[in-house]
Amino acid sequence: MSELEGIKTVGIVGAGTMGSGIAQVAARAGFRILLCDVAAEALTRAMQTIDRGLSREVSKQRLTEEEKRRVLERIRTTPEVTSLSDADFVVEAVVEDVEIKRGVFRQLDEITRPEVILATNTSSISITKLGAATRRPEKVIGMHFMNPVPIMKLVEIIRGMATSEATLATVKAMAEKLGKRPVEVGDAPGFVSNRILMPMINEAIFALYEGIGTVEAIDEVMKLGMNHPMGPLQLADFIGLDVCLAIMNVLYEGFKDPKYRPCPLLQRYVDAGWLGLKTGRGFYIYES
Numbered sequence: 001m002s003e004l005e006g007i008k009t010v011g012i013v014g015a016g017t018m019g020s021g022i023a024q025v026a027a028r029a030g031f032r033i034l035l036c037d038v039a040a041e042a043l044t045r046a047m048q049t050i051d052r053g054l055s056r057e058v059s060k061q062r063l064t065e066e067e068k069r070r071v072l073e074r075i076r077t078t079p080e081v082t083s084l085s086d087a088d089f090v091v092e093a094v095v096e097d098v099e100i101k102r103g104v105f106r107q108l109d110e111i112t113r114p115e116v117i118l119a120t121n122t123s124s125i126s127i128t129k130l131g132a133a134t135r136r137p138e139k140v141i142g143m144h145f146m147n148p149v150p151i152m153k154l155v156e157i158i159r160g161m162a163t164s165e166a167t168l169a170t171v172k173a174m175a176e177k178l179g180k181r182p183v184e185v186g187d188a189p190g191f192v193s194n195r196i197l198m199p200m201i202n203e204a205i206f207a208l209y210e211g212i213g214t215v216e217a218i219d220e221v222m223k224l225g226m227n228h229p230m231g232p233l234q235l236a237d238f239i240g241l242d243v244c245l246a247i248m249n250v251l252y253e254g255f256k257d258p259k260y261r262p263c264p265l266l267q268r269y270v271d272a273g274w275l276g277l278k279t280g281r282g283f284y285i286y287e288s
Helices: 015-028 042-057 067-072 081-086 100-110 127-131 165-177 194-208 216-227 232-239 241-255 264-272
Strands: 010-012 032-036 075-078 090-091 119-120 140-145 154-159 181-185
Touching: 010 015, 010 081, 015 032, 015 042, 015 067, 015 140, 032 140, 042 067, 042 075, 067 075, 067 181, 081 100, 090 100, 100 119, 100 127, 100 232, 127 140, 140 165, 154 165, 165 181, 194 216, 194 232, 194 241, 216 232, 232 241, 241 264
Parallel strands: 010 032, 010 090, 032 075, 090 119, 119 140, 154 181
Antiparallel strands: 140 154
């Protein structure tokens, strides 16, 4: 595709669940990857996760061992964000905190070439606000992947106030190159996916908080009655309760509507460090 001409190296900032997933699918699509995280242990975990993900593809005969080796060879890890000066396209995937993200965008604006698109994997934060932290708001755009990235097809594409048509076209083409389905939505708190999903999860937590049902009962009702593949409390654990709380706070602060008030029980779990699958305990207890 002509929109992707010149994009050979993709920089990814943040090597957590989402960053590692984006790295895997982008390397699988043939791009060279610069995966950046200030924490060395995060980079080590990311490469282990990617290796496991590719091994599953080999076991299902979707990939050969040789192809897996070539995919892994395309990924280079670095703790230095300055290494992304060579990137032709950048995706930010750090913690869901507006000031941290704005700081990353200011750094990327200084480091990368002026023509480089800066995409964000934010699940709820204003693209306009992130773009305003740079001198290239026309090249800042939301590219919200779903978790787990290697499996889920959707990518929400979100334009900020200044995002150009050329940037939009390139990012849609990039999503398609990665084997995803881009869907353009508006720049409002939570976009479409989390504006609908997170209040449902929050309401399920309120149902637990008020003693209306047990964890298992609430999830069974939604799985058996609504044909959801995963109950809302299990899904919250899978997403991360800290992420759920951050998104609910963005919705609450963005709309100033009490219907988005985070459940006190969600706040309590986060305060306790019970963040779900990634910490071994959330609404469910997980084996290591």
